[in-house]
Amino acid sequence: MTERSDAIEAAVRALRLRDRSAAELDERLRARGVEPDDRREVLGTLERSGYVDDVRYAETRAAALAERGSGDALVRDDLERRGIAAETIAVAIASLEPERERAERIVRHRGATAKTARYLAAKGFDEDIAAAAVARVDDGEVD
Numbered sequence: 001m002t003e004r005s006d007a008i009e010a011a012v013r014a015l016r017l018r019d020r021s022a023a024e025l026d027e028r029l030r031a032r033g034v035e036p037d038d039r040r041e042v043l044g045t046l047e048r049s050g051y052v053d054d055v056r057y058a059e060t061r062a063a064a065l066a067e068r069g070s071g072d073a074l075v076r077d078d079l080e081r082r083g084i085a086a087e088t089i090a091v092a093i094a095s096l097e098p099e100r101e102r103a104e105r106i107v108r109h110r111g112a113t114a115k116t117a118r119y120l121a122a123k124g125f126d127e128d129i130a131a132a133a134v135a136r137v138d139d140g141e142v143d
Helices: 003-017 022-031 036-048 054-067 072-081 086-094 099-110 114-122 127-138
Strands: none
Touching: 003 022, 003 036, 022 036, 054 072, 054 086, 072 086, 099 114, 099 127, 114 127
C-alpha cells in the first residue's frame, strides 16, 4: 500500500464518525507523519469527491450550535478553531436564525432574569442583544 493510499484511508476513517473540516483532517494527517504534498493531494481528492466540504461543514456545525443555544460569537469561535475561513464562517452565521430571535426564545424559556442574561453572555450572545432580549420579554413585548 502506498503512503498516499494510507493517507486516504486514515482520512476516510476520521470521517466515518463525523464530518470534519479540511484543516482538521490536514492536522490529523500531519500528526500521522503524512508529507505536506501528500496531504494536499489527499485533501484535494476528498474535496473533489464531496467527502470534505468546509462550506457544508460550517453551515451544519453552525446550525447545530445555534440549535443548542449558542450565540454568534461562540459559533464563530468554534468554527475558527476548526480552521474554517472567515468568509465561510460569515456565510454560515448569516444562514442562521437571527441572534436576537434565538436569544428571545431562550429568555422566554428560562425567564427574564439577570441569571438568564449571564447565561446568554456565556453562550456567546452579544451583550446588547442579551440585555435587550431580557428587557423585551420582561416588558411583555415578546410572547
